[in-house]
Amino acid sequence: MPPSLPARLGRYEVVGHLATGGMAEIFLCKLHGPSGFERPVVVKRILPYLARQKQFVDMFVDEARIISRIRHPNVVQVQELAQDDGELLLVLEYLEGESVASLMRRAKLTGISIAPALAAHMVSLACTGLHAAHELLADDGTPFGLVHRDVSPQNLFVTFAGEVKVLDFGIAKAKDRESRTEAGQSKGKLEYMSPEQSKGEPLDRRSDVFALGIVLYELVTGKRLFRRGSPMATLDAxxxxxxxxxxxxxxxxxPELDRIVLTALARSPDGRFATAAEMARHLQIFARAQEPGALEGERVAALMQQLFSDRRAEKAELLRRVRVGAPVGELPEAEVDGTVELPAVVAPATEIAMTLPLAPTYASAPVSGRSGSLAVAAIAGGAVLAVAGSALYWSTHRAQQIADVDAAPTTATAAATAPQPPEVRVVVDTDPPGCEVLVDGTLRGTSPLQLPLARSTEAVRLVVQKAGFEPYARTFAPNRDEQVMVRLRASPTALPSVARPTAGGPRPSAAPTASATSTVRKWD
Structure with a gap:
């Protein structure tokens, strides 16, 4: 047993390590009972170096409080919130199966298509689980206002018995959470966010309906709906x-399924299904009309056996060893076929420029160990416990989502009286990278660039330019932190000549102007 692996966590014997993320680590454990009875469980423990930071502890406790209130066959069950020598432990049921993400990859790898009626049935079960969460009531009998915010193929789990479970409520929004998200922040996987979530706007259950629509689209087509070459292009899509x-x-x-999918994916929340239960009803009616009399649960189990017979045997042997107390050895990989890429839906080329509020960012611990879920009901896939926010930093080689955390609640009075910093932070991200960034004609650097500007109500002129592309120009007052995301359009003509003194040097007599054909788009 590796020296870093604890022998026990409270009353649970540690079998193996499953994953480590930005906030917590996950272990496969077993509970000893009378007459030699042993039961596998999943134990999630907050990382030791975060255990003394209140906002992380609050998030961890919130997740336990939220899931423990939901009693539904399509939601993963919490068995207890325990303490071990002052450490918080979240104990969850062990599930035998695979994530929907693994299901789609294995289907792609084997060339086995998922029947539309079967896909509709699986998503309808996820809908009913989420509806139970959405309907949760607070202690005073009022609606809890729960929104999952991270519905994705990684967080939907299909058991080998044909059940579907919703996982990972770690970043769910509810009205009485101890931890809060600041206005302008967004949490979740970017490619599965609703339009309102990606802008950090207030959310209700219909945001999760949009994400369910994305999952349904991808499950039935085998194609990624909003995956694009950059985070900015994904937002535009x-x-x-x-x-x-x-x-x-x-x-x-x-075409009947088209109507269900497109209703769930309406950009306006008012155009979507009002509840996940309503979406589930339409999916169930569709599935029954397509295949009258079919036993969908058995068909899902048969599909899982067809796709994952090797994985099922491997995990069955693991459980046998756990139950009889035999050495387990190496755990099966949490996710399979990770190198398989689903094709993206072909989208028309666009040129965009958009501005987002810039949320506070926090350094994220590096992700190590296994990602995803070996029936791990605590984490899933790319999130791996690190919560991706709306503040995106693009290096010249790759895009990286910076993990954010919930901040303490603020009141209107506190916001009004808090002193304003003398500078604001403007992050300029571009496609292509390496563009020159000028402010009032002065070259301030090349993108990606974090640009400090003196806080002011007087307008400044921002220009982004690169040889071979039409420049982008914007005039604005630097009175808040924000992120400017620009995709330049290729130009057959040379870049116009612009004086570019360095910061602190002499300024040109006139500010540059953008090409007349430059396109600037703002949020609707």
């Missing part, structure tokens, strides 16, 4: 690109 009906991308999808 979520907000602007027309959603191509599934039947036009994949043969054999009935």
């Amino acid at each position: 979520i907000h602007r690109e027309p959603v191509i009906p599934p039947s036009r991308t994949t043969e054999g999808i009935p």
